[in-house]
Amino acid sequence: MKKRIMVCLLGLMMVFGLVGCGDEEVAPQESQEIVAIINGTEISAPLFRTYLWSAQQFFEMLSGPTVWEIDIEGQSAKDLAKERALESAILGVVAEQKAKEFNIVVSDQEKETIKAQALDFEAKSPGVLQEHEFTVADIEELLLLADLSTKVQAKMGENYMPSEADIQKFIDENKKFYETVTSRHILIKTTDDNNQPLPENIIAEKKALAEELLQRVKDGEEIGVLAAEYSEDPGSVMNNGEYTFGRGQMVPEFEQASFEGTPGEVWPELVETDFGYHIIETIKYTPADEQQMRDLFIADAKAAFSNSEIATLIENAQVEKTPLYNEIQIIYTPAEVVEEEIIVQ
Template sequence: MRKIRISLFLLLGVLLLTGCNTNVVATVNGEEITQQQLDKRVSIVKDYYEKQYGQKIEGQDAQKLIDNMKPGLLDEMISDTLKRQEARKVGKDMTDQQIQEKIDGVKKQFPNEEAFKNFLAQQDLTEKDMAYMLNLQDVVLKDVKAPTEEEVQEYYDQNKEQFKTAEQYEVRHILISTDPDDAGNVKHTEAEAEKLAVQVLADIKNGKDFAALAREKSEDLGSKDNGGLYTFKKGDTVPEFEKAALALKPGEYTREPVKTQFGYHIIKLEKLIPARDQSFAEVKDGIKQQLDQEAKKNKFNAYLEDLKKKAKITNKLAETGDNKSKD
């Protein structure tokens, strides 16, 4: 028993001397990334997907999905830590005024101070570190040249399929909604909505202007103010709406309310917009911006990869999954 106790004390001493911490999932040049920080990042991403797609990540498959998420998110955190370390080195001579200018430039992109603070919290950044990161980006990318007119033209010539627009359908529609709001409240029952839609349809048949009725009666906030006007191509909208609209000729409207997951619609087809090729003049600014962004992204990624080669990085998830680490 005495030997076992001595062995335990020795083991404890070794752990203390080596600074072993089972809570640490990675280190970047000696800076630790903890399990709690990784869990926070997972939670942020999980919340984003749930809000984006309206579907809870829960049940039997949820843990497997989260576990599959963690290695990639930890890699991102390692890269973020490395960038933050380098940004502090590069930005050490920045003046207070230069730092504040960077902060103010980002702040004005947010509707209020709270939204800005939430952004920083999600990115796990202080205002000063954010300024350093923007400065690092400026330093690394300062020599990236904007694409020339010839390069933009060449991209257009080689990728013309990207610049074909599909046939589109310009409609007006009036929606009587059965869709619940964020609090789960429903404005109309199915029966009420159908009855109101039939009444609106009767007004149209009696000669009332469709666009005026849409402004007055429609509950589709995205289109009611412009008279229910909505332009779409095949695949853009729910199948019931698309099928009803495509069955119309220009000037015709549906003779019965069309039921979808959102409620009851009355739809009028205004016109067909034929498929066509977009001209170079129409798309050249977008191509130029795309090529510029790609060049900057490639330059910064190459810079980051070089940093990683020189850094001392340990990744416990990689060690567990792949039996390897990088020193």
Template sequence: MSEVEQTNAEQAKKMPVNLLVLGVGVALLLGLLGLGVSTVYGVYQVSENPVVVSLARAFKIRVAEVNDTPILYSEYIRDTNSLRLFYAKKSTEVPYDKNQQSDQVLSRLIANILIQQTAQELNVTVTDADREMAKKDILARFENDETKLAADLNDNLGVTLPEFFDRILEPTILEKKVAEQFATSTDPQNSGFAEEQVRARHILFTVNAPADDAKAKADATRVLKELQKGADFAELAKKYGTDGTKDQGGDLGWFGRGDMVKEFEDAAYALNKGELVKAPVKTQFGYHLIKTEDKRSTKNFSAYMNEKLKTAKIKVFGKIHNPFANLQGGATVTAQ
């Protein structure tokens, strides 16, 4: 066999292999395109099939956009599963329907994006020192035992420790820092968000049934007389309080208009700094003794972010409810 014939023969032997490789490449490409179409259809139908979710993650398929920043479908399903697990563990909670679950998850994801975008505008970042301080605060609640914290997170949210720090703690730290930066901002454009805030303590005498009303009011009136004689408010709150603030001496921290029920809010705002109510205040929860500790002028961060939300370009894809449709005057829902 001549050298040319030998070369041609070798090429002939190689040719089917090259065609086979090409065929596999085409088949793989067509397969991926087919998977992509199936995945997009699954996402549009809000499928929670693990295969659909995994492929949606690989293809980076979006469930929503906030000012062109994507929220991935895989993130949405991941957080939905965490929320369901959390409420499943809280057997006393009223279960949410599907739209309420979706709204809670998607609104938080959208808010996180808006906070990130606002942080960039205000030049706010989360430092390693911020992260370490927050981690220490969390761990302190679990006797500084990471194993206990990890077990609790896995049991109640289905997340690992690194996932918790990245997905939940980091956005919380950033939101707090953005709110603090906004409160001290001297930008005249933010002057319209100024508000007066109150810091107050309270002692709640709970009324669970109409039959409890008279006793709760009598108990509140008796304790009020002790306070009027100079008793320490925080100590009596720890002794008589019936809500979660009792361990903090009834301290409610700072709050603005709209943060509390109207009867409570009106009473707290009507008091001067250091002043105590002259009679128990009745709300839907029972009778409150209120002491206004301090007042300040600040900026309403919630109102500021609500304005951001109203003007944001939000798109929700597929058959997923837009939690901010009414606020924005109509949902933008698109099939991918």
């Protein structure tokens, strides 16, 4: 459920290409057919169709326009999209109710901004509103509620703080992934342009050259100068063989020699990888910034806590679907028509 909450909210924002501004309340709906009643709040058919259209676009963005012909998570994509649309509507209602409780207020200027954004969407996509039977007012309300959910979740996480033990555990277990090293290397390749091994006699010649270059570096020649002349690594040759990287970004043998080497010194032996032979000099080791790690963990923990709180509100929401809920369906182009259009183009 937590993941679905974020998908619903992300889908709303991405599909409309807008970042709305929240308000403590929305304009009352005119008398319309009702699709669902959530915690006593009626969800009109046009508003639900707005949620459904945004969910539809998000599904198609992820899986293409033929997604409606397949099953996802054991059910039809069409039914799943309707569920996501309803979850988004529930999220909007509980967020609006919590916003009132938290006295979350926005300015008149912010209200005008969201109205202008909704009008801009109408101007750019007038056919969408007509075909899917919703209005600019419905777009405004949807975006307002989506933004309210963001504000409410931020508010919920304000006073939460993970334990010092959990913070330190995260730092201790992940510190190595936040450290970086800068090193230079000379690569003498033992593979061809298709990454296939060269003949054994050529590999022997390559190794002899690599050993000669390693000795020249040990004798005092600059590895960067030799890299510019001899290295066969196109990714670093223009930078005198230099890379700055973290754990897991290079092949293991290269990473080990770079991180375990002494800054300012060359690794005493050739380092062999699937690419060939490397002469490696460690330049600088940068330890993990533990304060940065602490801040990141706290921010993530606050977000997880507020998501969990919102998920509980959604799960406990009183939801009554009307018969109209089952009648509303996604409007889409069948797969065979899409394929015909592609062939014609």
